[in-house]
Amino acid sequence: MATYLISEATGWDLVPPTVLRNGPFGPGMAQLWVDVDETVDLQALARSEHPDLRRMAVLDAVVNNADRKGGHLLPTPDGRVYGVDHGVCFSTEDKLRTLLWQWRGAPLTEEAVEVLTRLRSELADGLATVLHAHLTRREVRRTAERVDRLLASRTYPYPSEDWPAIPWPPF
Numbered sequence: 518m519a520t521y522l523i524s525e526a527t528g529w530d531l532v533p534p535t536v537l538r539n540g541p542f543g544p545g546m547a548q549l550w551v552d553v554d555e556t557v558d559l560q561a562l563a564r565s566e567h568p569d570l571r572r573m574a575v576l577d578a579v580v581n582n583a584d585r586k587g588g589h590l591l592p593t594p595d596g597r598v599y600g601v602d603h604g605v606c607f608s609t610e611d612k613l614r615t616l617l618w619q620w621r622g623a624p625l626t627e628e629a630v631e632v633l634t635r636l637r638s639e640l641a642d643g644l645a646t647v648l649h650a651h652l653t654r655r656e657v658r659r660t661a662e663r664v665d666r667l668l669a670s671r672t673y674p675y676p677s678e679d680w681p682a683i684p685w686p687p688f
């Protein structure tokens with residue numbers, strides 16, 4: 518839910534519409550089902566320079582996604598890519614684990630810098646309030662700190678040597 522809210526704040530439309538609902542086992546998230554293009558080779562897609570993936574690499578760094586595997590990329594017949602399964606995000610420790618390392622160390626796009634700058638000011642304001650319904654104060658604070666770090670380095674992150682940087686299994 519929180520990753521959807523951040524995706525919406527970026528304007529990048531990377532996470533399918535997601536809502537909170539009460540179900541038989543209590544509250545949880547419900548998400549729009551996205552019909553995928555089954556002919557797309559996920560291994561090739563995950564290594565590609567698709568602009569949605571380039572944006573998703575930034576979103577994942579912001580939400581600290583520890584589980585961006587191939588099956589969590591949904592290519593649509595009209596050429597978009599959505600991301601799903603954000604169940605292991607927002608740790609207060611750095612845990613970025615993803616297949617999308619093709620931009621590591623590269624300069625952030627101008628668009629990403631603009632989006633992150635706007636996101637940072639929203640995280641100091643209304644967006645933080647909205648996120649507090651889903652995350653602890655510390656998790657929200659750390660999210661703002663991750664945005665600060667991205668804006669300070671102006672580069673896509675490198676894989677860490679301190680934890681496995683690729684999800685297992687990757688697909």
Ligand SMILES: Nc1ncnc2c1ncn2[C@@H]1O[C@H](COP(=O)(O)OP(=O)(O)O)[C@@H](O)[C@H]1O
Nearest residue numbers: 533548549550551552588589591601602603604
């Ligand atoms: N919104 C969605 N639209 C279409 N397919 C989805 C969506 N969410 C998940 N899936 C598919 O279902 C699989 C399992 O869902 P996921 O959220 O990854 O659950 P799990 O926590 O069991 O890994 C995903 O890998 C993806 O193929």
Ligand SMILES: [Mg+2]
Nearest residue numbers: 588589601602
């Ligand atoms: Mg999954």
